[in-house]
Amino acid sequence: MFDEDKGIYTIGTVAELIGEHPETLRVWERNDLLRPDRDKYQRRYSNNDVKRLKFIKYLIDKKGLNIAGVKQLTSMYSCWYKRNCKGGAEQNSPTPVNESKPCWKIEGTYCLVASDKAEMCSTCDMIKKCTGCTGCK
DSSP, rough: OOOSSSSSBBBBHHHHTTTTTTTHHHHHHTSSSSEEEEEETEEOOOHHHHHHHHHHHHHTTTOOOOOOHHHHHHOOOOOOTTTTTOOOOOOOOOOOOOEEEEOOSSSOEEOOOOOSSHHHTTTHHHHOOSSOSSOOO
């Protein structure tokens, strides 16, 4: 079975695949937009990393976000760094979807509606740092 999270591509290959310069990918990595595997000092990108990169490129090129905006938006995806993310569902799916939140993994699909408040808040820095909060804890 093929592992979508196994790093197999070099930075040059991935840069060519998505139409960006390798240094751009390094900048995105330094800004913690993605975390490719490392084999000694060489980056190895997985198929899911390529999907993340395409989503980042879409947000920058088509939606006009800068790196800070992309970082803010991707922080709202609880599955951004998780392995084995199953992806989203289509708009007319029997499973409830969030139509304002396109899925990063499968183009043309949307993130599923969070089943509980804890799932929605799992990546929120304010909630993580708050000591007296009662909202999502």
